[in-house]
Amino acid sequence: MKILNVDQIRALDESTIKHEPIAPLNLMERASMGFVNWFVDHFPATTSTKIFCGLGNNGGDGLAIARLLMERDYPVEVYVVRYAPRESDDFMHNHRRLKLITEDVKYIEYSRDLPTLRHNEVVIDAILGSGLSRPADGIVKATIEAINRAPATVVSVDIASGLYVDQPNQANDVIIEPDHTVSFQLPKLAFVLPKNGKYVGKWHLIDIQLHKRYIDIAPTPYYYTQPNEARLLLHQRDRYSNKGTFGHALLLAGSFGKIGAAVLAARSCLRSGVGLLTVHVPQCGYSIIQASVPEAMCESDGHQTVLTGTSRVGGPQPVTYTTVGIGPGIGKAPETLAMLRDLLPTITRPMVIDADALNLLSENRELYSQIPQNSILTPHPKEFERLTKPWQNDYEKLDLLRDFAKTHRVVVVLKGAHSAIATPTGDVHFNSTGNPGLSTGGTGDVLTGVLTALLAQGYDSVEAAVLGVYAHGLAGDVIADQRGPIGMTASDVIDALRWE
Numbered sequence: 023m024k025i026l027n028v029d030q031i032r033a034l035d036e037s038t039i040k041h042e043p044i045a046p047l048n049l050m051e052r053a054s055m056g057f058v059n060w061f062v063d064h065f066p067a068t069t070s071t072k073i074f075c076g077l078g079n080n081g082g083d084g085l086a087i088a089r090l091l092m093e094r095d096y097p098v099e100v101y102v103v104r105y106a107p108r109e110s111d112d113f114m115h116n117h118r119r120l121k122l123i124t125e126d127v128k129y130i131e132y133s134r135d136l137p138t139l140r141h142n143e144v145v146i147d148a149i150l151g152s153g154l155s156r157p158a159d160g161i162v163k164a165t166i167e168a169i170n171r172a173p174a175t176v177v178s179v180d181i182a183s184g185l186y187v188d189q190p191n192q193a194n195d196v197i198i199e200p201d202h203t204v205s206f207q208l209p210k211l212a213f214v215l216p217k218n219g220k221y222v223g224k225w226h227l228i229d230i231q232l233h234k235r236y237i238d239i240a241p242t243p244y245y246y247t248q249p250n251e252a253r254l255l256l257h258q259r260d261r262y263s264n265k266g267t268f269g270h271a272l273l274l275a276g277s278f279g280k281i282g283a284a285v286l287a288a289r290s291c292l293r294s295g296v297g298l299l300t301v302h303v304p305q306c307g308y309s310i311i312q313a314s315v316p317e318a319m320c321e322s323d324g325h326q327t328v329l330t331g332t333s334r335v336g337g338p339q340p341v342t343y344t345t346v347g348i349g350p351g352i353g354k355a356p357e358t359l360a361m362l363r364d365l366l367p368t369i370t371r372p373m374v375i376d377a378d379a380l381n382l383l384s385e386n387r388e389l390y391s392q393i394p395q396n397s398i399l400t401p402h403p404k405e406f407e408r409l410t411k412p413w414q415n416d417y418e419k420l421d422l423l424r425d426f427a428k429t430h431r432v433v434v435v436l437k438g439a440h441s442a443i444a445t446p447t448g449d450v451h452f453n454s455t456g457n458p459g460l461s462t463g464g465t466g467d468v469l470t471g472v473l474t475a476l477l478a479q480g481y482d483s484v485e486a487a488v489l490g491v492y493a494h495g496l497a498g499d500v501i502a503d504q505r506g507p508i509g510m511t512a513s514d515v516i517d518a519l520r521w522e
């Protein structure tokens with residue numbers, strides 16, 4: 023699913039109005055009706071509801087929503103925040119329509135006009151929407167602050183008032199902190215950026231049948247992975263296939279005290295459909311791998327505690343493997359760096375690079391040019407900062423991410439809420455699965471195993487990253503549904519992986 027910028031969202035509205043065709047007011051009615059249907063599903067008709075409206079079309083939505091909820095007998099109070107002398111046409115029209123059914127519309131011009139908000143009430147925030155052009159100040163700011171202070175449940179229409187759709191807010195901007203955002207048709211970039219979490223809450227999309235053709239041809243680098251899109255990426259297995267069909271992966275993982283990382287990556291690699299797996303670990307890990315991952319072959323390194331790449335016991339060279347994954351638990355010993363230096367030029371196919379392998383790269387940036395094209399790198403934000411440089415906000419981080427992927431012609435999976443997958447062409451796919459339960463040791467090792475398995479099976483790097491990250495998050499969601507996110511382990515995630 024595409025994520026469009028604010029100008030495109032405006033043009034999409036206009037295109038819908040022109041091509042459907044539909045009057046702007048009727049489009050507003052359709053959007054408001056969609057919101058109300060969502061609201062009715064979530065809050066009973068006894069819910070005391072206060073709607074705060076601005077003077078633009080977001081406020082127009084709020085007035086239409088007020089009328090539609092009153093028609094359904096919700097106890098609704100309407101407040102118009104009068105911050106300017108100007109009102110949009112569709113605001114005015116909905117204002118007139120509302121006045122036909124109630125005289126009781128209140129106006130907020132000064133702080134003393136603000137009502138008291140109680141915990142058992144719901145506030146609908148329709149003050150400012152995608153038309154935000156400057157920080158909230160004056161009475162708008164005071165109203166937002168009062169809503170944020172209140173114990174009431176808050177639902178924002180389209181986007182939290184004060185939050186920009188696709189550009190950074192300043193640190194001292196005053197922004198609604200909603201429990202829910204109910205938006206129209208497509209996600210907004212602001213929704214998928216981790217730092218905006220409290221300004222978005224849970225977000226929901228209402229299909230208001232905006233012009234499909236416009237969406238189809240609109241250029242954008244940003245995508246949000248939908249379940250059906252992920253499912254379409256899945257390769258179907260041929261009945262006549264054999265284990266050779268699904269590749270032979272080599273995982274270079276583990277060091278003394280961190281052999282568990284190798285075990286987790288190996289198990290998830292096998293659970294993700296690899297044909298054959300060889301795990302290369304320091305000597306101290308040999309028996310552990312043999313005993314705990316019997317399906318894998320094991321190669322012992324010449325070194326007791328760290329990877330050096332020497333003395334592989336009868337193992338073929340990396341070049342003969344379909345795919346190599348490196349990083350989980352390897353540490354940063356000088357011998358391991360030397361191994362990485364020797365290894366990179368010998369690998370011609372995309373590989374998976376994670377954890378301390380990324381840290382070794384960031385400390386030896388001359389190696390960037392040796393990374394095989396289309397490799398998948400899986401940094402968490404701190405690792406990504408080491409690979410690049412610090413950023414001021416999520417938008418700057420996104421630029422760095424796209425730049426890095428383009429410059430080095432790699433796929434970068436920046437892990438976090440809505441993991442962002444940047445491609446060598448500069449596109450970014452935001453993941454739609456996963457939950458805070460995944461923030462626990464070992465889940466990154468599991469992801470490395472998953473991605474290594476997908477590359478070994480012949481998925482291209484972008485598809486492998488989009489599908490693998492989606493499936494990994496979905497496994498976390500399945501566990502969270504069953505028994506909550508707290509206490510989830512990386513091993514649980516492996517067990518919950520599904521490829522169907």
Ligand SMILES: NC(=O)C1=CN([C@@H]2O[C@H](COP(=O)(O)OP(=O)(O)OC[C@H]3O[C@@H](n4cnc5c(N)ncnc54)[C@H](OP(=O)(O)O)[C@@H]3O)[C@@H](O)[C@H]2O)[C@H](O)CC1
Nearest residue numbers: 050053078079080150151152153154155156157158180206
């Ligand atoms: N397809 C859809 O998504 C649909 C969306 N709809 C709704 O329409 C709004 C967008 O409406 P718009 O009128 O463009 O924008 P706003 O309601 O956000 O407000 C614009 C006015 O507010 C002024 N403004 C901007 N920033 C501030 C501020 N900080 N303080 C005070 N006033 C502000 C702005 O002034 P300018 O000087 O910039 O012109 C405007 O006067 C969208 O969010 C949806 O809710 C439609 O209902 C249908 C489909």
Ligand SMILES: [K+]
Nearest residue numbers: 147150181183
């Ligand atoms: K709003």
